[in-house]
Amino acid sequence: MSSEVLTDAINGLAAIILLTSIVLVASKRMRSLVRTFMIQSLALGMFAAVVAYYTGADHIYIVAVLTIALKVFVIPYFLEYTIDKIHVKKEIEPLVGIPMSLLICAGLAFVGYYVSEPIIASGDAITKNCFAISLAVVLIGLFLMISRRKAMTEVIAILVIENGIFLGAISITYGMPLIVEIGVFFDVLVAALIMGIFAYKINRTFETLDTTFMRRLRD
Amino acid sequence: MVHDMIISSVFAVVQALAMLALSPLMIGVIRKIKAWFQGRKGASIVQPYYDMAKLFRKETVVSDQASWVFRVTPYVAIASVMVAALLVPFFTIYSLGFVGDLIVVIYLMTMFKFFMVLAGLDTGSAFGGMGSSRELMVSSIVEPTMLLAIFTMALITGTTNLSSISETLAISGIDLVRPALFLATAAFFISLLAENARVPFDNPSTHLELTMIHEAMVLEYSGRNLALMEAASWMKLMLYSVILSNVFFPWGIATDLTVLGMIGGIAAILVKVLFVAIAIAIIESGMAKMRLFRLPNLLTLSFTLALLAVTSYYIL
Numbered sequence: 001m002s003s004e005v006l007t008d009a010i011n012g013l014a015a016i017i018l019l020t021s022i023v024l025v026a027s028k029r030m031r032s033l034v035r036t037f038m039i040q041s042l043a044l045g046m047f048a049a050v051v052a053y054y055t056g057a058d059h060i061y062i063v064a065v066l067t068i069a070l071k072v073f074v075i076p077y078f079l080e081y082t083i084d085k086i087h088v089k090k091e092i093e094p095l096v097g098i099p100m101s102l103l104i105c106a107g108l109a110f111v112g113y114y115v116s117e118p119i120i121a122s123g124d125a126i127t128k129n130c131f132a133i134s135l136a137v138v139l140i141g142l143f144l145m146i147s148r149r150k151a152m153t154e155v156i157a158i159l160v161i162e163n164g165i166f167l168g169a170i171s172i173t174y175g176m177p178l179i180v181e182i183g184v185f186f187d188v189l190v191a192a193l194i195m196g197i198f199a200y201k202i203n204r205t206f207e208t209l210d211t212t213f214m215r216r217l218r219d
Numbered sequence: 220m221v222h223d224m225i226i227s228s229v230f231a232v233v234q235a236l237a238m239l240a241l242s243p244l245m246i247g248v249i250r251k252i253k254a255w256f257q258g259r260k261g262a263s264i265v266q267p268y269y270d271m272a273k274l275f276r277k278e279t280v281v282s283d284q285a286s287w288v289f290r291v292t293p294y295v296a297i298a299s300v301m302v303a304a305l306l307v308p309f310f311t312i313y314s315l316g317f318v319g320d321l322i323v324v325i326y327l328m329t330m331f332k333f334f335m336v337l338a339g340l341d342t343g344s345a346f347g348g349m350g351s352s353r354e355l356m357v358s359s360i361v362e363p364t365m366l367l368a369i370f371t372m373a374l375i376t377g378t379t380n381l382s383s384i385s386e387t388l389a390i391s392g393i394d395l396v397r398p399a400l401f402l403a404t405a406a407f408f409i410s411l412l413a414e415n416a417r418v419p420f421d422n423p424s425t426h427l428e429l430t431m432i433h434e435a436m437v438l439e440y441s442g443r444n445l446a447l448m449e450a451a452s453w454m455k456l457m458l459y460s461v462i463l464s465n466v467f468f469p470w471g472i473a474t475d476l477t478v479l480g481m482i483g484g485i486a487a488i489l490v491k492v493l494f495v496a497i498a499i500a501i502i503e504s505g506m507a508k509m510r511l512f513r514l515p516n517l518l519t520l521s522f523t524l525a526l527l528a529v530t531s532y533y534i535l
Contacts, residue, residue: 015531098519099515
């Protein structure tokens with residue numbers, strides 16, 4: 001395959017990752033949040049696979065397979081299981097209204113583009129343009145985290161931030177050493193599991209997933 | 220040069236008439252597919268033509284409270300969509316693009332909407348005014364989205380002429396495909412649904428007073444006037460589908476005057492419009508109409524997509 005087709009594929013997948021982050025901000029139901037996160041992770045895994053094909057680096061293939069296995073199957077499955085168990089269907093009343101959040105996210109994407117411009121200009125990797133998108137995804141993830149109240153949404157938000165960091169790492173360095181990547185994956189998996197259990201416990205204690213109630217935990 | 224202009228003009232007229240002739244068929248196909256989804260057999264796909272013929276034979280009743288705006292609106296509506304149709308490439312890239320570009324097309328549509336809104340207010344009925352105010356609420360976000368989405372394509376191809384956009388993309392093939400194209404397509408498709416009063420923005424087949432937007436504005440029309448308003452709305456859906464097909468995915472369009480190219484172009488556009496119709500029917504069958512106050516969520520989503528499409532053109 002010519003490198004132009006590969007560049008198109010890489011840029012297209014990066015655009016899908018950005019698109020799904022925006023959709024995450026717009027969606028109100030827990031299940032659609034998890035599904036959108038699955039699509040985003042699938043695009044990320046394919047992104048890694050294309051980069052692996054382009055660079056010929058075998059260890060990125062392993063990373064791609066791990067991404068798809070963990071973030072498309074294991075973690076979403078676990079999250080859906082938790083959602084079922086605590087009967088939470090809706091993210092009600094986000095702190096910022098959805099139209100406003102979307103505009104803020106567009107602004108964050110601009111910030112991502114603007115900040116990364118000098119780095120893009122000096123880089124020479126095929127994926128360098130995706131760095132702007134990865135910054136935007138990280139910022140959107142952070143915004144999602146501070147603008148929502150439910151613990152489950154915040155779990156998704158931290159996973160989105162992780163996706164953004166992963167995209168950034170691949171797009172600038174063609175992937176970190178395998179041992180680091182595996183460490184990160186293990187970290188994410190355990191974090192998601194622990195946070196899922198936390199969400200369950202929060203729900204048991206407060207009868208809600210609203211994290212604003214946790215201020216009462218002061219002694 | 221003059222020779223080219225004459226050829227383009229002839230093709231523009233033929234294509235505009237072809238679009239007008241096919242627009243009821245597209246509505247018929249959408250209704251048929253929706254009927255299948257609901258487990259019904261559904262009316263024949265040529266039923267809209269019969270409806271149209273019936274309406275033209277019916278008596279036209281105009282309220283004695285209505286002013287000239289109400290009377291003139293159906294003609295403005297059909298005239299503005301037909302003029303817009305002259306500027307849009309259909310099965311060939313030849314159109315009157317040298318007279319007006321995409322901004323003219325979008326604002327001809329807005330003129331149609333403007334008069335329809337006025338006509339809704341004109342008769343003083345409560346429903347008409349409600350429909351008008353809702354329509355303007357939706358269109359205040361849709362209009363910039365629409366413009367931004369098509370501007371993305373204009374940026375990629377370096378021209379605002381719809382025919383030239385199609386030609387450049389169709390000839391250069393896959394090279395010009397960028398992520399911006401997908402973002403802009405998504406934004407444009409959402410705007411298409413909003414502009415043409417389709418689910419989830421409006422339900423085209425209901426007259427329930429609490430939910431209707433488009434139907435509320437044309438509620439007072441009857442007979443020939445109603446037929447013209449309906450034809451204009453169907454034509455508008457057709458036009459947006461054609462713009463979606465030819466500006467965002469122009470591959471297959473006839474770029475020269477050979478017979479083979481023409482046949483290919485006709486086949487390509489019919490398939491593409493059929494795909495749009497199927498997509499609309501699937502969305503209408505699978506989704507519920509949104510509550511009015513949730514519409515801004517979806518509309519801002521499409522606006523954000525269009526904005527990012529323009530931005531990502533410069534970045535990616």
